[in-house]
Amino acid sequence: GNSVTQMEGPVTLSEEAFLTINCTYTATGYPSLFWYVQYPGEGLQLLLKATKADDKGSNKGFEATYRKETTSFHLEKGSVQVSDSAVYFCALSVQADKLIFGTGTRLQVFP
Amino acid sequence: KAGVTQTPRYLIKTRGQQVTLSCSPISGHRSVSWYQQTPGQGLQFLFEYFSETQRNKGNFPGRFSGRQFSNSRSEMNVSTLELGDSALYLCASSPRADLAEKLFFGSGTQLSVL
Numbered sequence: 001g002n003s004v005t006q007m008e009g010p011v012t013l014s015e016e017a018f019l020t021i022n023c024t025y026t027a028t029g030y031p032s033l034f035w036y037v038q039y040p041g042e043g044l045q046l047l048l049k050a051t052k053a054d055d056k057g058s059n060k061g062f063e064a065t066y067r068k069e070t071t072s073f074h075l076e077k078g079s080v081q082v083s084d085s086a087v088y089f090c091a092l093s094v095q096a097d098k099l100i101f102g103t104g105t106r107l108q109v110f111p
Numbered sequence: 112k113a114g115v116t117q118t119p120r121y122l123i124k125t126r127g128q129q130v131t132l133s134c135s136p137i138s139g140h141r142s143v144s145w146y147q148q149t150p151g152q153g154l155q156f157l158f159e160y161f162s163e164t165q166r167n168k169g170n171f172p173g174r175f176s177g178r179q180f181s182n183s184r185s186e187m188n189v190s191t192l193e194l195g196d197s198a199l200y201l202c203a204s205s206p207r208a209d210l211a212e213k214l215f216f217g218s219g220t221q222l223s224v225l
Contacts, residue, residue: 036216041218042218043115043201043203043216043217043218043219044154044201044203044216045216046214089153089154097167098144098156098159098167098169099144099154099156099214100156101146101153101154102153103151103152103153104153104154
């Protein structure tokens, strides 16, 4: 079946550090891949997406590249801020079907 | 434009009771999906409704049910509550049924079962 695996958290970083959150997937067919972010007390917001292999999604300094050969969609940011502290979810959708999420990775950024 | 509105924000129930959660989608959105979020399992898909019809269903027992009204508002019901039903229940709306990338989430209803 279709599934998403994310690295365990929490990820704890100092401000301006480089961020990587790993995400790998298993899917039949050709999935679209997403990163969602959940700030404390809020619902999920779409952060970025990629719909085909080698596409790079980017938003607010975050980037992720759809790697079909490694079935990965790792999230990166060159310099994190305290305001980036949140829970990040990797997700996939096959043929516009329901979103399947990973378990989430909590990011804590300290000044 | 108002976002997805979920009520109530918090609920406390005891085992065996039933509960109804409400979701008002963004104006013009006809698809509503429900997810259960727990620390251990992450987000698990419950069901999706489009134009008052259940389009998709996750792997949850029959105690979990939902419906959608003609104005696209949706409710989900959980009967005979169990301790393990304690979770954040998230609703998401989309303009169409086949637009996973256009999902907008509400802030959720935090259900605690004692």
